[in-house]
Amino acid sequence: xxxxxxxxxxxxxxxxxxxxxxxxxxxxxxxxxxxxxxxxxxxxxxxxxxxxxxxxxxxxxxxxxxxxxxxxxxxxxxxxxxxxxxxxxxxxxxxxxxxxxxxxxxxxxxxxxxxxxxxxxxxxxxxxxxxxxxxxxxxxxxxxxxxxxxxxxxxxxxxxxxxxxxxxxxxxxxxxxxxxxxxxxxxxxxxxxxxxxxxxxxxxxxxxxxxxxxxxxxxxxxxxxxxxxxxxxxxxxxxxxxxxxxxxxxx
Amino acid sequence: xxxxxxxxxxxxxxxxxxxxxxxxxxxxxxxxxxxxxxxxxxxxxxxxxxxxxxxxxxxxxxxxxxxxxxxxxxxxxxxxxxxxxxxxxxxxxxxxxxxxxxxxxxxxxxxxxxxxxxxxxxxxxxxxxxxxxxxxxxxxxxxxxxxxxxxxxxxxxxxxxxxxxxxxxxxxxxxxxxxxxxxxxxxxxxxxxxxxxxxxxxxxxxxxxxxxxxxxxxxxxxxxxxxxxxxxxxxxxxxxxxxxxxxxxxxxxxxxxxxxxxxxxxxxxxxxxxxxxxxxxxxxxxxxxxxxxxxxxxxxxxxxxxxxxxxxxxxxxxxxxxxxxxxxxxxxxxxxxxxxxxxxxxxxxx
Numbered sequence: 001x002x003x004x005x006x007x008x009x010x011x012x013x014x015x016x017x018x019x020x021x022x023x024x025x026x027x028x029x030x031x032x033x034x035x036x037x038x039x040x041x042x043x044x045x046x047x048x049x050x051x052x053x054x055x056x057x058x059x060x061x062x063x064x065x066x067x068x069x070x071x072x073x074x075x076x077x078x079x080x081x082x083x084x085x086x087x088x089x090x091x092x093x094x095x096x097x098x099x100x101x102x103x104x105x106x107x108x109x110x111x112x113x114x115x116x117x118x119x120x121x122x123x124x125x126x127x128x129x130x131x132x133x134x135x136x137x138x139x140x141x142x143x144x145x146x147x148x149x150x151x152x153x154x155x156x157x158x159x160x161x162x163x164x165x166x167x168x169x170x171x172x173x174x175x176x177x178x179x180x181x182x183x184x185x186x187x188x189x190x191x192x193x194x195x196x197x198x199x200x201x202x203x204x205x206x207x208x209x210x211x212x213x214x215x216x217x218x219x220x221x222x223x224x225x226x227x228x229x230x231x232x233x234x235x236x237x238x239x240x241x242x243x244x245x246x247x248x249x250x251x
Numbered sequence: 252x253x254x255x256x257x258x259x260x261x262x263x264x265x266x267x268x269x270x271x272x273x274x275x276x277x278x279x280x281x282x283x284x285x286x287x288x289x290x291x292x293x294x295x296x297x298x299x300x301x302x303x304x305x306x307x308x309x310x311x312x313x314x315x316x317x318x319x320x321x322x323x324x325x326x327x328x329x330x331x332x333x334x335x336x337x338x339x340x341x342x343x344x345x346x347x348x349x350x351x352x353x354x355x356x357x358x359x360x361x362x363x364x365x366x367x368x369x370x371x372x373x374x375x376x377x378x379x380x381x382x383x384x385x386x387x388x389x390x391x392x393x394x395x396x397x398x399x400x401x402x403x404x405x406x407x408x409x410x411x412x413x414x415x416x417x418x419x420x421x422x423x424x425x426x427x428x429x430x431x432x433x434x435x436x437x438x439x440x441x442x443x444x445x446x447x448x449x450x451x452x453x454x455x456x457x458x459x460x461x462x463x464x465x466x467x468x469x470x471x472x473x474x475x476x477x478x479x480x481x482x483x484x485x486x487x488x489x490x491x492x493x494x495x496x497x498x499x500x501x502x503x504x505x506x507x508x509x510x511x512x513x514x515x516x517x518x519x520x521x522x523x524x525x526x527x528x529x530x531x532x533x534x535x536x537x538x539x540x541x542x543x544x545x546x547x548x549x550x551x552x553x554x555x556x557x558x559x560x561x562x563x564x565x566x567x568x569x570x571x572x573x574x575x576x577x578x579x580x581x582x583x584x585x586x587x588x589x590x591x592x593x594x595x596x597x598x599x600x601x
Contacts, residue, residue: 002263018457019277046580047452048451048452048453048454049453050451051321051451054461056475060463061445063459063460063461064459066457067452067457068452068457069262069449069451069458069459070449070450070457070458070459070461071316071317071320071347071449071459071460071465072347072459072462073313073316073317074313074316074339074340076310077310077313077316077340078384080305080309080310080311080313080314080316080317081313081314081316081320082317083303083314083317083318084275084277084309084313084314084315084316084317084318084319084321084325085317085318085319085321085449086316087275087301087303087317087318088274088275088301088316088317088318088321088322088323088325089321089322089323089450091451092321092450092451109306109307110306110309110310110311110313112306113305113306113310116362117303125259132400137323154329156433164389236260
């Protein structure tokens with residue numbers, strides 16, 4: 001850390017992030033998650049052997065935000081792409097960064113089977129209960145009754161199903177080493193989520209196997225809520241549907 | 252001494268891929284190509300490679316996308332309905348300039364169709380298939396020996412031009428056994444380097460692999476550069492075989508299994524004193540327009556024979572451009588015509 005006569009720098013942009021500006025909306029948790037991931041890559045010293053797999057969606061540019069090799073995957077296919085990279089070169093640390101439409105709707109098969117094979121990859125699953133990039137449509141994770149542009153009268157479980165609990169689904173499999181659900185609505189939870197991301201990556205570096213970190217994120221634009229209110233909504237309501245904590249830790 | 256083995260086309264293509272330095276294979280069961288998947292499961296790990304039976308053809312082609320991005324020679328194989336599922340991935344491979352070898356052991360279609368030999372996927376293979384403005388190098392073997400040789404060529408061309416390459420075979424070729432002289436083993440470490448590959452940003456700036464460019468001018472530029480390579484491929488890589496074309500009055504054009512049958516037709520026709528020749532395209536894209544055009548000026552008719560309703564026929568007519576009549580003879584649904592049936596058609600023209 002650079003020092004001057006009177007000040008010490010104790011907080012900086014992670015070295016493994018590029019200078020490229022994020023394209024996320026103000027108040028969105030994606031930027032925070034990217035920063036946490038960058039910090040974890042720094043902490044483990046793996047920037048030079050990490051490959052980031054970016055999804056389709058709001059994080060489509062994710063491969064350009066890390067000072068790591070990166071690849072952009074087709075919608076839903078990130079876990080299969082990550083599998084291909086890891087099998088081709090097991091020395092690489094492979095991170096699949098995906099949203100809920102990508103991972104839990106169109107990519108459900110790839111998600112389940114990569115986890116079931118115990119692919120030694122780290123999946124960062126950003127669950128904001130909505131399709132953000134395309135304008136706020138219903139996601140598999142959308143809450144019962146939640147209004148979206150494609151469920152304007154609210155999600156009706158009778159015809160649209162209930163929110164899909166991905167972490168629980170993955171935790172039912174035998175292979176995954178670490179499955180956890182985290183949130184970012186206050187400093188305490190940001191610190192916990194940071195430790196969870198670090199652990200997930202450490203398990204991959206230690207060649208233990210597959211891990212999935214589900215992060216309950218906000219979408220102030222899609223939810224039509226100011227960021228502070230969106231964070232309160234996660235704390236008060238979303239965590240009731242998607243309980244926080246570690247589901248599997250076989251490390 | 253050249254090593255010769257009795258193998259099915261499917262086995263020969265799998266072994267040839269390993270010998271060409273393929274070190275990742277991702278597949279999904281579908282008849283009539285299962286022996287490729289099974290051969291890879293049995294032999295690729297011993298060669299130091301990775302084999303994964305994927306959850307779907309969609310997953311398999313995307314695993315290829317990842318492995319190719321990591322700089323390793325990669326292959327998938329399937330048959331017609333499964334190739335339809337791979338088209339999204341093939342479009343992404345093309346858009347990201349990633350090499351990959353895809354084997355299509357064609358069967359009868361459309362839909363579930365059947366498992367008999369057919370050539371109904373010509374349009375799909377040569378005209379894009381997936382979305383966007385892209386090309387795939389398409390190689391069409393007609394014997395087990397040629398299948399083994401073209402697999403190696405497919406890897407080399409795909410790497411050189413950073414364009415996916417497809418082997419367009421059919422159920423007959425995949426299942427038949429013939430003696431084959433296998434190509435020599437190549438050490439992947441001796442293959443040309445891929446400085447664009449994702450190997451970890453150590454001592455260099457990060458490499459990014461994507462088919463994504465939000466600014467229309469950027470995407471246009473990427474497409475223009477890719478089409479520059481397509482033109483180079485069309486200028487340098489057209490391959491075909493001619494049989495008895497020097498004095499032919501009737502020229503047959505046929506590829507793959509149908510090309511092999513057409514050779515027998517030419518032999519029998521010549522035996523009866525009929526001046527019949529054959530042009531057998533080996534590359535379906537790039538298509539041998541120029542040699543067909545040249546021959547069209549000298550013959551009385553160009554007869555296209557296919558196991559389809561007439562797909563390559565369109566390219567033949569583009570090549571001939573009205574220089575002579577261009578009749579068509581085809582079978583569909585997995586029915587393979589006998590040489591005599593084709594010969595009867597030839598006799599009506601000769």
